[in-house]
Amino acid sequence: MTTMIGYLRVSTEEQANSGLGLESQRDTIQRYADTHGWEVVWYMDEGLSAKSLHRPQLQAALTRLHSLPKQRDVDGIVVAKLDRLSRSVHDFSGILKVSAARKWSVVAIDLGVDTSTPTGKLVANVMMSVAEWEREVIGERTSAAMQAAKRQGKHMGRVSALPRGTGDRLLTLRATHTLAGTAWQLNAEGLTTATGAAWTSNSVCKAQHRLNARQGTEPALAA
Template sequence: MTSTTATGQRRGTRAHGPSARRTARKTAPAAPAAEAGSTTAQRVIGYLRVSTAEQADSGLGVAAQRARISDEAARQGWEVEWIADEGYSAKNLDRPGLRLALEKLARGEASALVSSKLDRLSRSVVDFSNTLAIAAKQGWAVVLLDLGVDTGTPTGRLVAGLVAQIAQFEREMIGSRTKDALAAAKARGQRLGRPRATPDAVVARVVALSADLSPLQVARALTADGVPTTRGAAAWSASSVRRILHGHALDQLASTASTEPDVSHERTA
């Protein structure tokens, strides 16, 4: 991961970019934008990412991204702090460079996060939506040069809103598919939840004792005999006994379902 600073050449006397536009709307950006005639450049973070070590070593992927952001920085009059994640995928946001960038933005050390392409920042609609929500809350902008998106503008905020709706739809669809899959597994008699960790001999003893004793009596008997619980404790409780009996029942149900013949394709008379 590298972090250096480069200043884009100003053109004209008026500042441009996400933070300057937010200043015009009096929304208090994370860092002050340059005013007309000022020599102070707007500071942004140029985020670079390549997913393989080979790309990082060759510098080809990073160089192309940096050149694209540098061109825009020269046009807009930005001062760019470069932060790169080299050898990291975009499957999630757990990247050291991106974490550093988000920390700096949260502290107000820059007013925008600039990426040459959306897939350099994130490949997940949900992660991207969460990033946009953080940016809106903290008062900095997200700029994606390939899409022409700048959340410091009305159009950029519209795109951000659409992305948020898509992300919510994706969350609901994932939840629906998960619920359907669990229901189907339960119908097949498949046991849900964590695998049983209690030794078979202990389960068999609990089941045998439960034929004549209550869960509390079984717990007292196991404690008196010095049988450790699943977690290694010395004292049993009635609830522990009930959990083992419930797990045993699920195992029996799954075993029965797996040995039943499949008659779904048989013809009826």
């Protein structure tokens, strides 16, 4: 039988205490699961926003999904509404890319996104294309601004630096994860490189060296 993670989230303590928002989500997911013959295991974050993917129960769910296919005991994650999972198209696109690579399903019932079906995959691909287009447009605007500044004789350094929170998270992950595992987890959490790109093993390695050099340490960690 297919087993899905049912993820629930409410953003305020009041909603968490009343239970109304959570029960509505649970009911929607359960009815959808029943029609598909799924078993559901529940993960729930209470009183937390969807501004980032760094939420305890969501991270626990993603970690469970990160297992190798033969070792994994769940087949995907389902939410009643996309905004319960993420309010960022970029973050959601990252989850979709990871799920496709790891071969687990993502279901957002309100939008008809169900990557276990051909139609759902089509909707997901459209959303990922929009996110990619958005990143490219931002990149083009940044490049044009830099070129204009250079023509005016202005000195241009790095456009962006790695946020401290991202750097701290990277080093924390490297204590227990490989380079590839760290890159996957950072992407799953919606954290990007200093230039806004997705993480790779190589970019994790370079960022780690820069961070360790800044702190004056260079520990030996798993590759």
